[in-house]
Amino acid sequence: MSDVVELPEQVGATGGSTAVTGAGVQSVDRALGILEVLARTGESGVTELAVELGVHKSTAFRLVATLEAHRLVEQTSDRGRYRLGMGILRLAGATTARLDLVQEARPISRQLAADTGETVNIAVLAESSALYLDQVAGSSALQPHNWVGQHIPLHATSNGKVLLSGLDEQALDSALGKLASYTSHTITSRGKFRDELARVREQGYAVAVDELEVGLTAVAAPIRNAHGDVVASMSVSGPSFRLPEDRVAEVVRLVVGAAAEVSHRLGWGHR
Amino acid sequence: MSDVVELPEQVGATGGSTAVTGAGVQSVDRALGILEVLARTGESGVTELAVELGVHKSTAFRLVATLEAHRLVEQTSDRGRYRLGMGILRLAGATTARLDLVQEARPISRQLAADTGETVNIAVLAESSALYLDQVAGSSALQPHNWVGQHIPLHATSNGKVLLSGLDEQALDSALGKLASYTSHTITSRGKFRDELARVREQGYAVAVDELEVGLTAVAAPIRNAHGDVVASMSVSGPSFRLPEDRVAEVVRLVVGAAAEVSHRLGWGHR
DNA sequence: AGACTGCGTTCCGTCGAGCGCAACAGCACC
DNA sequence: GGTGCTGTTGCGCTCGACGGAACGCAGTCT
Structure with missing residues (x-):
């Protein structure tokens, strides 16, 4: 009954360069990686995220900006670090609301x-x-x-x-x-x-x-x-x-x- | 032939749908759009999502598969529709503590x-x-x-x-x-x-x-x-x-x- | 002050990643 | 069987995402 979904690797090692890469559409993968990093650290800067994902600063910035447009992340101040935003809660509300x-x-x-x-x-x-x-x-x-x-x-x-x-x-x-x-x-x-x-x-x-x-x-x-x-x-x-x-x-x-x-x-x- | 009516190529300016697409990384934008559609509908099939986003079936599938690898969505049965997953709740847990x-x-x-x-x-x-x-x-x-x-x-x-x-x-x-x-x-x-x-x-x-x-x-x-x-x-x-x-x-x-x-x-x- | 180093942000040319296509595999209803 | 719908998968082509470099701004060291 339970489908055996095998996903390549979910590197869970804490500390150091924790690559959270799965497989699929690259940019989406990286964007979701950002969310996971933010969930773990609570707050990170663009540069920090870039290092964590192993991508260029500008790439990380573009991804985080896209996430921000959807309110899944928000920045602490006008030119500050990033953290998870209210959009996540909205999605979570929709998730539980549908659970019978x-x-x-x-x-x-x-x-x-x-x-x-x-x-x-x-x-x-x-x-x-x-x-x-x-x-x-x-x-x-x-x-x-x-x-x-x-x-x-x-x-x-x-x-x-x-x-x-x-x-x-x-x-x-x-x-x-x-x-x-x-x-x-x-x-x-x-x-x-x-x-x-x-x-x-x-x-x-x-x-x-x-x-x-x-x-x-x-x-x-x-x-x-x-x-x-x-x-x-x-x-x-x-x-x-x-x-x-x-x-x-x-x-x-x-x-x-x-x-x-x-x-x-x-x-x-x-x- | 093509079962689906093809869109007038390049939906650059957020065509008719309710999509909240701002600007940014296209594929990420679309992926997050999928999450929002699922939040609204509760449950949708790949084809349905594709129509909603104005993209091809295969594109929607790849995006949703990537989301699934991160546990943000899950499918109801082995070959069934998709809904928001538990991964959202995990992210939400990291969010609530900080945003009031x-x-x-x-x-x-x-x-x-x-x-x-x-x-x-x-x-x-x-x-x-x-x-x-x-x-x-x-x-x-x-x-x-x-x-x-x-x-x-x-x-x-x-x-x-x-x-x-x-x-x-x-x-x-x-x-x-x-x-x-x-x-x-x-x-x-x-x-x-x-x-x-x-x-x-x-x-x-x-x-x-x-x-x-x-x-x-x-x-x-x-x-x-x-x-x-x-x-x-x-x-x-x-x-x-x-x-x-x-x-x-x-x-x-x-x-x-x-x-x-x-x-x-x-x-x-x-x- | 001035130089320096870090940050987040923007612009641009390039190339590979992601796209649409078409075909495939199940399922359900005629 | 036929026909309609699903979700899924290779495959070439192209456009979108990438990385490099430069910018504006704040601290901090000299």
Whole structure:
């Protein structure tokens, strides 16, 4: 079913001359390379980009100017460096808006955010990290931190645990790299983490307290498609002082219910 | 023979289509055009894209294949149509961190302040009050005090009304406390206030005359994100003697236009 | 001050990359 | 089978993208 798309090379080595060349139309390839470089560095000058791509300054400039015309990049000042622009967000909005998952989940996310007063996220598994698709801010506070599009470590988040709990042994091994430590509460032992996943599978939800960041508590539950596969994860997260142990129990109930509702809308459990 | 009607060669000056083609590197321009078409349609075939761009099928195919190599687009099935891919979201993740509402709105706020000669404010919903994020002073020498960072009651301001108009019944109830009276014009009846919100929703803007403070008139319009949610409010405010009824109508037009422009930059209503 | 070095930006001649063409391979509906 | 549509692929020709060099502008070293 999955088509085996082989793309020549995706040189991922960090540092040094990182050629991000794929194959296809040369100039487009280079232009997209610029976007990827900017995504990595956050901000770069024309000359810097030219070196990174291995092209002449003027070439890099023309490409970046074209990207700017489409608002995919913008320059910090009138004669300054370049960074990714708002056009990207517009495209991203169009991307998620078309995903039936996000579409179906959004009203329920909103309801969950209203009920709990905390932030709700939807995440999927993408290349050994969690990719956040959508976020609805809680009633309290303004947008805490927009994680949409961010890649988050799998073993230190409630969403990650849920997503991993849907994998078999083999897929788990390939998705799970080294268990980096973020706080003193992060699970770094592979054995302990397997136990944790077993618990998640059994009880149908995951909790992470201070594991990614001290003071951050999150609860997540699986979203399943018609086949019963775990396709996404829905979480509620907020500052630990607002989510004490007794309140977590209540939140768990709400999250599990909401995730089940989304799963149902996606066709899970129909006859 | 040729199934497709060939175009009158060299479509130099952005012919009839909705293409946003500025100037720059041609192939990149076209590739980005494809992304925009996909953002608008959600899903398109190669032939369809070719027609939209005014190029040959094979050209469109090569471009879309290059985009696919970078994961910016993906095809629905093995030999099917194309849609925006996850790569966009990855790029978006690197974007959101740096670009926020205020930054995007500032040039437009400034223009609005210049056009009206009055003070422009940007506010968001926080807890159960309006939080002012940014302010651009009007040309008039008489300047009100700086409201940035201030929490302002929701029911007695144009910004507050706009922000509340984006909430559903339940969220509205929790955000709306007691309707304190500030002047004789303040709306203190819950029923009347609901009617007012309905009017705001319908006409797409809110007005407040002497409701928070006697002699203060304000007009506000909603700023929406890619999903259509009201994320902020933009207002023009000034002394009532400078904003008589007939001038308010003109200001309304300007504020609504400016807010729509900001919304558009945030990804709302992809053309 | 003046020279120098870096930046982003512009102009221009040249040559190869990207274009349109036409033919191919599946699929779906007569 | 026929006929219409897809997406896909070689192949020559040509025009568009490329790199070199020069420009305007800001800092910085001497």
